Amino acid sequence: MIYGYKRPIQGDEQMTNQLTTVEVDQLYIEQHPYAKKRTQLEDLLMNLQSGDEVYVENIVVLADSLTQFEDLLKVVERDEVAIHFLHDNISSTSMLQLSLIEATTFFAKLQTACMSHRTTFGMQEAKKQGKAIGRPKKSDDNLKRAFHMYQSKKYTLQAIKEETGISKSTLYRYIDHLGE
CATH class of the missing domain: 3.40.50.1390 (Resolvase, N-terminal catalytic domain)
Known part of the structure; x- marks a missing residue:
């Protein structure tokens, strides 16, 4: 068969x-x-x-x-x-x-x-089932704070990461997004 x-x-x-x-x-x-x-x-x-x-x-x-x-x-x-x-x-x-x-x-x-x-x-x-998929997003307030720290040129990327928890790649992605 x-x-x-x-x-x-x-x-x-x-x-x-x-x-x-x-x-x-x-x-x-x-x-x-x-x-x-x-x-x-x-x-x-x-x-x-x-x-x-x-x-x-x-x-x-x-x-x-x-x-x-x-x-x-x-x-x-x-x-x-x-x-x-x-x-x-x-x-x-x-x-x-x-x-x-x-x-x-x-x-x-x-x-x-x-x-x-x-x-x-x-x-x-x-x-x-309504469950969130993927990595949770960073808070917008935290991203804005990281962006302002970056723009002030008073902080290193490492200092920004330590202060906000925002990685270099996330910060640059956010900057690119704002540029668009």
Whole structure:
């Protein structure tokens, strides 16, 4: 049997670009991008039998971490199932033929992609909950004080930083912003 698995990923939240080039007998679609409660993936894994094939667009669709990827590879190896990653043009069976440098590069890219995926969707979820994202802004009064100290030419940048907590780069960014 040929299975497909989709879930929202960074850059394809609607899953419109996944599995467009392959025909599958049964498609499993996860409705959310998060690592927890991946019921469709669990259902897929429970239905796999020896000789089955699973197609996913890329590894991030299937795994959220290197550890999860390793666990999934162990399951499919034990069940004698092949997983095909279309974007990477690789399968679970052909990974064994990679050189050490190719494998290292592959797993480094996987780790980066997993972190990017988690960060992107984590930030989106935090924004939905009304949480502030990023570094807190410096108070305008403190920035103005730093700017006046800078303009007076009586203070060094280090003294301004010690007095106001405003770094050199923040001060220059503020000065550039005022110039615009």
